[in-house]
Amino acid sequence: MSRIRHKIVALALVLTLLPAVPLSILTAKLLDRSARLQTDPALVDALDAGIEETRDALAREKAALLTRIEHGERGAGDRTWSWSAGAAIPDDVPPDVRTWAARGDETGVPERVGALLAVKMPATRDGTRTVHAAPLPPELVRRAERIAEGRAFLNVLQTERGRVRRGFFLPFILAYATLAILAIVTGSVLAGRLARPLEVLAESAERTSLGSTDTEVARTDRGEVGELQTAFNRMIRRLAAQKDELSRLERLAAWREIAQSLAHEIKNPLTPIQLAVQELRDRYPGNDDRYGALLSDCGEIVDEEVAALRRLVREFSEFARLPEPVRKQGDPAELLRELGKLYGERVTVAAQDERLAWFDREEMKRALINLVDNGLAACESAGCDPVVNLRAAEERGMLVITVEDHGTGLSDDKRAKIFEPHFTTKTDGMGLGLPIVQGIVYGHGGTIEVESEEGVGTTFRLLLPTGEETG
Amino acid sequence: MRRPRFAPALFVLLLVTGSTLADETPDPAVQVARSGDRVVARFGFARVPSETTWQSILGGIPAAIDITARVRSGRRGDIVMREERYRIAYDLWEERFDVAWSQDRSRSFETAQDLRHFFARIAEWDLLPLRDLKPSVPYRVEVAMIEHRIAPEKDEEWGRRIAGDPVTQNRDREQTSEVSFSLQGLIRFFYGDVANEGRPRVVATTFTKEELTVVTDSP
DSSP: OHHHHHHHHHHHHHHHHHHHHHHHHHHHHHHHHHHHHOOOOOHHHHHHHHHHHHHHHHHHHHHHHHHHHHHTTOOOOEEEEEEEEESSSOOSHHHHHHHHSSSSOOOOOEETTTTEEEEOOOOOOOOOOOEEEEEOOOOHHHHEEEEEEEHHHHHHHHHHHHHHHHHHHHHHHHHHHHHHHHHHHHHHHHHHHHHHHHHHHHHHHHHHHHTTOOOOOOOOSSSSHHHHHHHHHHHHHHHHHHHHHHHHHHHHHHHHHHHHHHHHHHHHHHHHHHHHHHHHHHHHHOOHHHHHHHHHHHHHHHHHHHHHHHHHHHHHHHTTTTTOOEEEOHHHHHEEEHHHHGGGGEEEEEEEEEEEEOOOHHHHHHHHHHHHHHHHHHHHHTTTTOOEEEEEEEEEEEEEEEEEEEEEEEOOOHHHTEEEEOOOSSSSOOOOOHHHHHHHHHHOOOOOEEETTTTTTEEEEEEEEOSSSOO | OOOOOTTTHHHHHHHHHHHTSSGGGGOOEEEEEEETTEEEEEEEETSSOOOOOOOEHHHTTTTTEEEEEEEEETTEEEEEEEEEEEEEETTTTTEEEEEEEETTEEEEEHHHHHHHHHEEEEEEEEEEGGGOOTTTEEEEEEEEEESSSOOOOHHHHHHHHHOOOOOOOOOOOOOOOOOOHHHHHHHHHHHHOTTTSSEEEEEEEEEEEEEEOOOOOOO
């Protein structure tokens, strides 16, 4: 069953990773295209042209400074510092100009020092050194810096293309890997939730196949799996009921066979016994009163016992030969009322009129008489008024006949065995009455329910199909 | 171990021919000497900056050279360590190479050859007072050089720009390896840095206090 789990996880992973290949190719191509746009030759040319232009502007500024120095003129912001040979550079010289002035030759050529143009004039004969400086137009400096920064950044994009690609591509891969892990985890959880109930069902089905009927599973899901679990449990319950029924029928068949054999074996010698005793009585001349009295007593005893054995044989025969019911449409209320008349005050009847149902009148009467007799006997045993209540009603398409008494009631143990042949709570019964009742009800395609409480009473509910079909 | 007597001559010869021997030139050995009451080191590195870095510099991308000098004793480990970062930038308007180090020191060079000469013989580095050396104890001086094709602070700045992070204006900000879990942080993280592209080049020698020669001229 774990294969299902593996398959679901693998499917989730494949569905996640499948788009990764085309997406990766597409992303790589887009990155390349983007990089090419960033380093378009036209853009590079434009920046280079900007550099050339600012170089020209700087050259013009340098030429103008030299011209001013040559003509002894001073522009706005022009500064000049002079100091003797061996003396320190004046303090008011800006730091970057000071650093610049301290190194290199006095070329007389202007150089850019930060935002200034500065020129170190050749030393005079007495060793005096002079530095002229003029501020560069701020706009020129700013433009030059921005162009330089732009050109350098463009070069970085070109030279570091691999790193740029890695910087954009790996987060994509990382995000995808995270998604893949999430897919595996989610798939695994879902697979577990789906596969586990199926595994339990499979185990239960396996145990059921080995004969166990204690294999119902807990409902763990509200969806299709839950419905499957419910259907499985229903199937198990039906299987268990069928198994019980089969077992019961097997036992019943065995009992009927025994009953039939006993009836046959007992019935045959009864008539010769009775005839033999009759012969003894008839041949007696009557000359001995005491012997005559003894013979008469013995004859009566034999007659009584033979009669008892004949009843036993009849019961056995009835039990062994329960006929198939001949169902006809009739009014169960009428049947109950007939029983009411038969039993007089000992039976109360409550039934709705003209609720027609299909049943074998004679068989059903026999079953109800059996139940009423049992109920009255229970009442007598309990010492209460011998009254049995009969009711007939229709519930959910079924004819329900209720036989209720307030007699001794049954313990749980006894209640579980009352339909077993040869089980009886009476001293004079054969224990075949209730199995016969059950056989009649089952023959109608119905079921029989028993509710009983010791000291309170017993209620039998005969549930019979109302239609022509037995279901 | 005593140094060969011809070592200084070889050192000078290498310095002179360094620029013309191009990439086949080995790094010259480090020389340790005494200058007054100080111990100084002379060293240099050939082929610095490398051709790749050179092309990058010409494109306006500032480079950096990190040099670290250590004096070690077998007994005491590192006695002194001194490090310096040389920032190399090309001035697109003046068409010159500016090298700046130690906050306020700088040099400008007109040609690549001049620049390489500078790194082939870096001026004396003051290492430690002479009195810190014990007699007859062997010491080892190691000078390591790492070339950054892109100066780390600019690399950091441009990395942030590429990632879409606000670019800091703080020039003193050191390169960081912190990982942010924003998209920009991830891009920046995977963009990485170019700080240590190659293995550091190391020149080293051993000496004792008694072996130190006296420096009379400064390069």
